[in-house]
Amino acid sequence: MMKIIRPALVSLVVFTVLTGIIYPLTVTGIAQLIFPAQANGSLIVKGGKPIGSELIGQPFDDPKYFWGRLSATSPFPYNAASSSGSNLAQTNPALLEQAKARIEALRKADPQAPASVPADLTTASGSGLDPHISPAAAEYQVRRVAENRGIDEAKVRALVAAYTEPRQLWILGEPTVNVLNLNLALDDLKKE
Amino acid sequence: MTTNGIIQIALYIVVLLVLVKPLGGYMAMVYEGKAFWPNRVLAPVERLIYRLLGIRPDDEMTWKTYAVAVLAFKFAFFFLLYLILRLQGILPLNPQKFAGVPPDLAFNTAVSFLTNTNWQSYGGESTMSYLTQMMGLSVQNFVSAAQGMAVLVALIRGFTRRSASTIGNFWADLTRTTLYILLPLSLILAVVLVSQGVVQNFSHFKNVPLLQKITYDSPKVDADGKAVTGADGKPVTEHAKASVQTLPLGPAASQVAIKQLGTNGGGFFNVNSAHPFENPTPLSNFLEMLSILLIPAALCYTFGKMVGDRRQGWALLAVMLVIFIPLLLFCYSFEQAGNPLLTEAGVNQTASDLQPGGNMEGKELRFGIANSALWATATTAASNGSVNAMHDSFSPLGGLVPMVLIQLGEIIFGGVGSGLYGMLAFAMVAVFVSGLMVGRTPEYLGKKIEAFEMKMVAIVILVPAACVLLGTAVASVTNAGVAGISNPGPHGFSQILYAFSSAGNNNGSAFAGLSANTPFYNTLLGVCMLFGRFWVMVPIIAIAGSLASKKYVTPSVGTLPTHTPLFVFFLAGIIIIVGALTFLPGLALGPIAEHLTLYK
Incomplete structure (x- = not known):
């Protein structure tokens, strides 16, 4: 029996040390040495202070900013301390209500907005923290943002184009616009 | 379906198939004890481990000893993980000061990780300390x-040995797998993932200001912390302000790498690989998806x-693809619709x-529809269970695909090791059925498949199918079970069916709207996970022992060849018939009924 019990107990210690201490510490060491910015949360730093993460979206409902995806985190949207999707089924009436409320808010902020709204702008992301919208969703909001800021539409559109990322390595994923980066750039534009 | 989407899926399958031969060949060398280059570097470590364990790697075990070693090892780790979970409040590396995990959740989580299920009743960033994640959960990912x-290797030896x-020796197989296969692959993947933005540190969570308050x-x-309801019965709300966002951090990359490679699937954060810190870019997504099916x-x-006979391996891989690819395209087309x-x-x-268009609810924009459907199919074909999109918000038939793949028994790729040994069990059913057709004693790889093997295969x-159906039945008729449902109509039943499918077959993904963090679900699902893992594993070890003791039968003209396209389709047919007979009634009540209400 000891032939089984000893290795079973010792293996607890051995494998915990090997895969639970040595391995993660090695990865941390390499990561902090080669990719410190990424390993620490891809922070956007302004004036020496972190003002957000490139990878984590923030909530916007002011008409002069671009708005992101809906977010199902609680108690407030884009609460990064508690990531969550809505988990609403396609047949759940709450899903339809959520989309209708978003469309109404978009219309209220810009009565002239087109009738047909891009899907990503009316749905909640999986994480509740999606930092991106589609180029179509950005274009949908260009008129509103330009008007509310009193700047030329073409200027805003050019900024959107500058912040549109193509597919990674030409093939992977989808074209994206980073909402927080775009809005930060808009605020900088005003100061010039 | 878009052209780009099809190209991404094709690229994925091609890259996967290209890697099969080099990695598969390498693993064969590891298990056959041949010399290879990491062996030169790590052999001293291997010898040190054997010395500490007090074993000799060539000390061979009978199947009974092997099974006892497997169970003793798991039992010991169960207690360690349970203790870590309960005591994390007073242990170090807990910068957010999370309290100890309550008993029912600790039981569920410990079982879930030791059975390679990684069902998550908890949210990582709001429940688990860094120490728990690293020394509790990550370690389980490796060892399970x-x-x-x-x-699996023991079963293969059953086929290759004669009389x-x-x-083999369990401790040696365990050590070699960890040291030469899982650790090097995880180390490489973890570092590449960090380059894409997966966090890896031991800092406090970081507060950043919101650009727009x-x-x-x-x-x-x-005053008691209860929600106040108004005269109309609806909860009363008050205005609140948010001006700060708290970014969760921690040693994520090291854990994400092994949870993908080891078909574990337990995320560092609540939303798993939908979280931008766990899966930040399309490239990280591609590599994480590749890791699901790689091993x-x-x-x-x-x-x-x-x-x-390499053809035998390719034939089984072909069976997996024959089922995987059509289901993948089916799922993709319904999500894109x-x-x-x-x-x-x-x-x-x-x-x-x-x-990207399509059904974007619960999906991340950077991945779009194709990658979300591909991930959902891969993670449930393998018993991984990590997600990059919320399966609960999939279309009824799009969400049926992950459920069916789990219910087929996690053998279409399946868990590392467990998938292939499950597939081999089905291969024995296939030769048995064909043997009955012509009245011959069935053989597989030169071994006679007789009553003992067939009993074990049964x-x-x-057992997993019974866990799924009985568990679903119990939850569907009890108040505690029905209380967890979050979506109305047939989808609510789908949520329960998915949960028990996932637990009984050790997948770990969920229709996550189901409130499963209750004593009822934590306990019942925990029991299903235990049955689903060990009532499969132990009979398989028994088959290994029985096969090893048999003589080799030289193939004759009457032997069914098991590497031909005929056998591939025959085996795929057996798998689908067994799965359909067991689960079609349940599926008809859930996703199929929901689809019909949506498109009436």
Whole structure:
């Protein structure tokens, strides 16, 4: 029996040390040495202070900013301390209500907005923290943002184009616009 | 379906297949004890581990000893993990000061990780300390994966040995798997993932200001912390302000790497690989998806090489692809089709160069539809269970695909090791059925398949299915079970069916709207996970022992060849018939009924 019990107990210690201490510490060491910015949360730093993460979206409902995806985190949207999707089924009436409320808010902020709204702008992301919208969703909001800021539409559109990322390595994923980066750039534009 | 989407899926399958031979060949060398280069560097470590464990790697075990070693090892780790979870409040590396985990959740989580299920009743960033994640959960990811692979190798030895009484040494198989296969692959993947933005540190969570301060409606609570309801019975809300965002951090990359490679699937954060810190870019997504199927696919080649006939391995891989690819395309097409109710409301769900379109609820924009459908199919074909999109918000038939793949028994790729040994059990059923047709004693790889093997195979197939169906039945008729449902109509039943499918077959993904963090679900699902793992694993070890003791039968003209396209389709047919007979009634009540209400 000891032939089984000893290795079973010792293996607890051995494998915990090997895969639970040595391995993660090695990865941390390499990561902090080669990719410190990424390993620490891809922070956007302004004036020496972190003002957000490139990878984590923030909530916007002011008409002069671009708005992101809906977010199902609680108690407030884009609460990064508690990531969550809505988990609403396609047949759940709450899903339809959520989309209708978003469309109404978009219309209220810009009565002239087109009738047909891009899907990503009316749905909640999986994480509740999606930092991106589609180029179509950005274009949908260009008129509103330009008007509310009193700047030329073409200027805003050019900024959107500058912040549109193509597919990674030409093939992977989808074209994206980073909402927080775009809005930060808009605020900088005003100061010039 | 878009052209780009099809290209991404094709690229994925091609890259996967290209890697099968090199990795599969390497793993065969590891298990056959041949010399290879990491061996030169790590052999001293291997010898040190054997010395500490007090074992000799060539000390062969009978199947009974092997099974006892497997169970003793798991039992010991269960207690360690349970203790870590309960005591994390007073242990170090807990910068957010999370309290100890309550008993029912600790039981569920410990069982979930030791059975390679990684069902998550908890949210990582709001429950688990860094120490728990690293020394509790990550360690389980390694050892439960290594254990599955060890048992597979024992079964393969059952086929290759003749008139033998032993099937290898569990401790040696476990050590070699961890040291030469899982650790090097995880190390490489973890570092590449960090380069894409997966966090890896031991810092406090970081507060950052919101660019736009927002007000939101927060449910009003009274002095006891209970929600206040108004005269109309609805909760009363009050305005609240948010001006700060708290970014969760921690040693994520090291854990994400092994949870993908070891078909574990337990995320560092609540939303798993949908979280931008766990899966930040399309490239990280591609690599994480590749890691899901990498080892299970390559093990087919390892198997072929070790039994001395590579065609046998390729044939099993072909069976997996024959089932995987059509289901994948089925899922993708329904997700890209979007939601008819939203179209009526004025939502544009048509894919173009400027937007992914389709059913974007619960999906991340950077991945779009194709990658979300591909992930969902891969993670449930393998018993991984990590997600990059919320399966609960999939279309009824799009969400049926992950459920069906789990219910087929996690053998289409399946868990590392456990998938292939499950597939081999089905292969024995296939030769048995064909043997009955012509009245011959069935043989597989030169071994006669007789009553003992078939009894064990029956247990392997019936126990998980019974867990799924009985568990679903109990939850569907009890108040505690029904209380967890979050979506109305047939989808609510789907949520329960998915949960028990996932637990009984050790997948770990969920229709996550189900409130499963209750004593009822934590306990019942925990029991299902235990049955689903060990009532499969132990009979498989028994088969290994029985096969090893048999003589080799030279193939004759009457032997059914098991590497031909005929056998591939025959085996695929057996798998689908067994799965359909067991689960079609349940599926008809859930996703199929929901689809019919949506498109009436």
